[in-house]
Amino acid sequence: MNNRRITLKDLAKELELSASTISRALDNHPGISPETKEKVKLKAEELGFTRNSIAASFRKSKTLTLAVIAPRIDIHFHSLVISGIEEYAYKTGYNVTIFQSRDSLKREKKITETLQNNMFGGVVICQASETKAYEHFKKLTKMKMPIVFYDRVPTGLEASKIIINDYESSFLATEHLIEMGCKRIAHIGGSQSTGIFKSRFEGYEAALKKHQLPVYKELVHFTKDLSYDEGVLTANKLLMGQPKPDGIFCSNDYTAVSAIQVFQKKGVKIPEQVAIVGFSNYPISKIIEPNLTTINDRAFDMGQAAAKLLIRQIEEEDDFIQSEIITIKTELLIRDSSRRK
Amino acid sequence: MNNRRITLKDLAKELELSASTISRALDNHPGISPETKEKVKLKAEELGFTRNSIAASFRKSKTLTLAVIAPRIDIHFHSLVISGIEEYAYKTGYNVTIFQSRDSLKREKKITETLQNNMFGGVVICQASETKAYEHFKKLTKMKMPIVFYDRVPTGLEASKIIINDYESSFLATEHLIEMGCKRIAHIGGSQSTGIFKSRFEGYEAALKKHQLPVYKELVHFTKDLSYDEGVLTANKLLMGQPKPDGIFCSNDYTAVSAIQVFQKKGVKIPEQVAIVGFSNYPISKIIEPNLTTINDRAFDMGQAAAKLLIRQIEEEDDFIQSEIITIKTELLIRDSSRRK
DNA sequence: CTGAAAGCGCTTACAG
DNA sequence: CTGAAAGCGCTTACAG
Numbered sequence: 051m052n053n054r055r056i057t058l059k060d061l062a063k064e065l066e067l068s069a070s071t072i073s074r075a076l077d078n079h080p081g082i083s084p085e086t087k088e089k090v091k092l093k094a095e096e097l098g099f100t101r102n103s104i105a106a107s108f109r110k111s112k113t114l115t116l117a118v119i120a121p122r123i124d125i126h127f128h129s130l131v132i133s134g135i136e137e138y139a140y141k142t143g144y145n146v147t148i149f150q151s152r153d154s155l156k157r158e159k160k161i162t163e164t165l166q167n168n169m170f171g172g173v174v175i176c177q178a179s180e181t182k183a184y185e186h187f188k189k190l191t192k193m194k195m196p197i198v199f200y201d202r203v204p205t206g207l208e209a210s211k212i213i214i215n216d217y218e219s220s221f222l223a224t225e226h227l228i229e230m231g232c233k234r235i236a237h238i239g240g241s242q243s244t245g246i247f248k249s250r251f252e253g254y255e256a257a258l259k260k261h262q263l264p265v266y267k268e269l270v271h272f273t274k275d276l277s278y279d280e281g282v283l284t285a286n287k288l289l290m291g292q293p294k295p296d297g298i299f300c301s302n303d304y305t306a307v308s309a310i311q312v313f314q315k316k317g318v319k320i321p322e323q324v325a326i327v328g329f330s331n332y333p334i335s336k337i338i339e340p341n342l343t344t345i346n347d348r349a350f351d352m353g354q355a356a357a358k359l360l361i362r363q364i365e366e367e368d369d370f371i372q373s374e375i376i377t378i379k380t381e382l383l384i385r386d387s388s389r390r391k
Numbered sequence: 392m393n394n395r396r397i398t399l400k401d402l403a404k405e406l407e408l409s410a411s412t413i414s415r416a417l418d419n420h421p422g423i424s425p426e427t428k429e430k431v432k433l434k435a436e437e438l439g440f441t442r443n444s445i446a447a448s449f450r451k452s453k454t455l456t457l458a459v460i461a462p463r464i465d466i467h468f469h470s471l472v473i474s475g476i477e478e479y480a481y482k483t484g485y486n487v488t489i490f491q492s493r494d495s496l497k498r499e500k501k502i503t504e505t506l507q508n509n510m511f512g513g514v515v516i517c518q519a520s521e522t523k524a525y526e527h528f529k530k531l532t533k534m535k536m537p538i539v540f541y542d543r544v545p546t547g548l549e550a551s552k553i554i555i556n557d558y559e560s561s562f563l564a565t566e567h568l569i570e571m572g573c574k575r576i577a578h579i580g581g582s583q584s585t586g587i588f589k590s591r592f593e594g595y596e597a598a599l600k601k602h603q604l605p606v607y608k609e610l611v612h613f614t615k616d617l618s619y620d621e622g623v624l625t626a627n628k629l630l631m632g633q634p635k636p637d638g639i640f641c642s643n644d645y646t647a648v649s650a651i652q653v654f655q656k657k658g659v660k661i662p663e664q665v666a667i668v669g670f671s672n673y674p675i676s677k678i679i680e681p682n683l684t685t686i687n688d689r690a691f692d693m694g695q696a697a698a699k700l701l702i703r704q705i706e707e708e709d710d711f712i713q714s715e716i717i718t719i720k721t722e723l724l725i726r727d728s729s730r731r732k
Numbered sequence: 733c734t735g736a737a738a739g740c741g742c743t744t745a746c747a748g
Numbered sequence: 749c750t751g752a753a754a755g756c757g758c759t760t761a762c763a764g
Contacts, residue, residue: 055509055757058759059758067735069735069757071733073760077759100508101757102509102758103508104445104448104449105449105509105758106757106759107445110758111741115488115510122474123477124470124691126467126470129467130465132464132489133464133465145488145510147456147488149486150481167444169456278677278678334675337649337652350465398741399742400741400742408750409750409751410741410742410743410751411743415744415750427749427750442741443742444742446743447742447743449741449742452756734763737761740757740759741756746754748750748751748752
C-alpha cells in the first residue's frame with residue numbers, strides 16, 4: 051500500500067482529467083461544467099484529498115497566515131485581543147501565528163526578522179515596552195508587509211493603529227470621581243515613557259483642572275509596570291502620606307484592587323471614604339469586593355478590529371489608503387468601588 | 392528600481408556562484424569553504440536576502456510550524472500553556488499557530504480538517520468539552536501528524552499526553568484539610584463527564600475514606616463549568632444546607648474564591664470556621680483575602696513539555712516510540728485560606 | 733469547457 | 749569544494 055499523499059495529479063489520473071481542471075473545479079471556477087465539478091469533488095472526498103496549502107502558497111506567493119507579536123500572551127488583555135484576532139481570522143480563512151517579545155527589544159527585532167521569510171501576509175503588533183526606535187518595523191514596511199499596531203503603538207511613525215482614547219477615558223473616569231464628591235484625587239500611573247500611560251495621566255490631570263481641583267504632586271505616583279505588588283506599595287504611601295486622598299484613579303485594575311485592599315485593611319470605607327476607579331475591566335474587577343469601577347477597553351473587539359483592518363490591507367481593497375487609525379469606543383463601568391448614591 | 396524579492400539566484404549571479412553553493416553556504420554545510428561561506432553571508436546581509444521559507448518548506452515538504460488547538464486562549468490556564476509552548480518553540484526555531492475550538496466539537500472538527508493541509512508539523516490539543524468521539528483526531532494520526540494532548544485528554548485513545556495527576560493532587564489537597572482538623576469537607580466539582588474533574592472528585596473521596604470520614608452527598612456539588620457565578624450559587628447552597636461544612640475542596644480557583652466571599656459575607660471566619668482549598672493557582676489566588684491555598688498545576692511547564700515532546704516526535708528522534716505520557720509534578724501551595732496553625 | 737506547459741524558489745542526489 | 753539539473757505540487761496565462 052502506498053502511503054504517499056494524494057496530489058492533484060493522482061486525482062487527475064483517476065478521473066482522466068487534467069490537473070488544471072481539477073484545480074479549477076475545486077476552486078469553483080466559473081468555466082468548469084457543473085457535472086465535472088461534482089465529479090471532482092466527490093472523488094476528492096472519496097480519496098481524502100486535501101490541497102497542499104504550502105504548494106499553493108508558494109505558487110501564488112501569498113499566504114493566509116497572520117502574525118501577532120504581543121509582549122506576553124498570558125496577560126489577560128493580550129489574550130483577549132489575540133482571541134479577537136483569531137476569531138475574525140478564523141471566519142475569514144486566515145491562520146494566526148503568535149510571537150511573544152517578552153518586552154525585549156532584542157527579541158522583538160529577532161521576531162521581525164523571522165517575519166521577513168515570506169510566511170506571513172501581515173502582522174499585528176503591540177510593541178515591547180523597551181522599544182523606542184522603529185527601524186525594525188520600517189524594514190517590514192519597506193518590504194510591503196502590512197502592519198497594524200494596537201495598544202502600545204509607536205508614536206511618530208505613520209502606521210495603521212487600533213487604539214482607545216486613553217486621555218478621554220481617563221478624563222471621564224476622573225470626572226466621575228469628582229461627581230461623586232471627591233476633592234483630593236490620587237493617581238497611580240504607569241511608566242510615563244509609554245504613551246498610553248502618559249495619556250491616562252494627562253486625562254486625569256485635565257479633569258482636575260477643568261473642575262478647579264488641585265493636582266497634588268504628593269498624590270501622583272508612577273509605577274514601573276502597574277503590578278499588583280507595586281500597587282500595594284504605592285497605596286501604602288498614599289495611606290501614610292499627606293494630603294489624604296478621598297479618591298484614586300488607577301491606570302489599571304491590578305493597582306486599583308491593591309488600593310482597595312490596602313485601604314480596607316486599615317478600616318477605610320470604600321467608596322464612602324475613598325472612591326476607587328481602575329482601568330481595563332479585568333475579570334478580577336467583578337470579583338473584588340466592592341466591585342471595581344473601571345474602564346472597559348473592549349480588548350476582544352480591539353483584536354477583531356485589528357484583524358479586520360489588517361486583512362483589508364493585505365487584500366488591498368482600498369489601495370489608495372496609506373494608513374488608518376481606528377479608535378475603539380470605551381465605556382465607564384460604574385460599580386460599587388466608587389458609587390456613592 | 393526593481394522591487395522584487397531577492398532570491399538565491401540573484402545572490403548566485405551577484406557572486407558568480409551557483410544557487411546550490413549559496414544554499415549550502417547559508418546552511419553552514421560542511422563541504423563549503425569557510426571563505427565562500429563568509430562571502431555569501433556578507434552579500435546576503437548586504438542585499439537583505441532572507442530565504443523564502445515557504446519555498447523551502449515546500450521543497451522539503453516539512454514545516455517548522457506547530458498548531459495548538461485550545462478551547463479558548465483567554466482562559467488564563469490555556470494562555471499560560473500556550474506561552475510555554477511558544478517559549479520552547481521559539482528557542483527551537485518553530486512557529487506556533489493557534490486555533491480556538493470554543494468548546495465546540497463542530498469547530499474542532501473543522502480545525503482538524505484545516506490541519507490536513509500540510510502547513511503544520513504537529514499539533515498540541517486540549518479537546519473541546521463537547522468532544523466524546525475521536526474520529527477526527529484519528530484521521531490526523533492516520534496521516535502521520537504527530538499529536539500531543541494536554542489537560543482534557545481523550546480517554547481510551549492511545550496518544551501522547553501531558554497531564555497532571557488530578558487524583559493524587561486532589562487527594563493531597565483534601566488530606567491537607569483533614570490535617571487542619573476539618574471533619575465535614577464539601578466539594579465543589581466540575582462536570583463529571585470530563586475526566587480530569589472526575590479524577591479530582593475521586594481523589595477527594597479517597598482521602599475522606601482513607602481517614603474514615605463520611606462522604607456526605609449533601610456536601611458534594613457538581614457545576615457545569617466551574618464559573619465564579621456557579622461557585623456563588625453552590626457556596627450559598629452549602630451555607631444554607633445541612634450538614635454545615637468546615638472545609639471545602641474546590642476543583643478550581645474561581646469557585647474557591649466565590650466560596651470564600653459567600654461565607655465571609657455571612658460572617659463565617661476563613662480558615663478558622665471553614666477552610667478552603669482551590670485548584671490551579673490562578674493569579675487571583677494570591678490576591679483574594681485570605682490568600683487561597685491551591686494546587687499549582689504548572690501550566691507554563693506543561694506547555695513547554697508539550698512543545699518539547701511534540702518536536703521530538705516530529706523530528707522522530709526515537710521512532711520506535713508509539714506514544715508517550717508525561718505527568719507534570721504539581722504542588723500544594725498552602726496559604727491563609729486553610730492554614731490553621 | 734478543458735488541457736499542455738511553464739514556473740514559483742528552493743534543496744539535494746549525483747557528478748566531477 | 750562546487751555546479752547542473754531535477755523536481756516538490758500547485759496555479760494560471762495561453763491556446764483551442
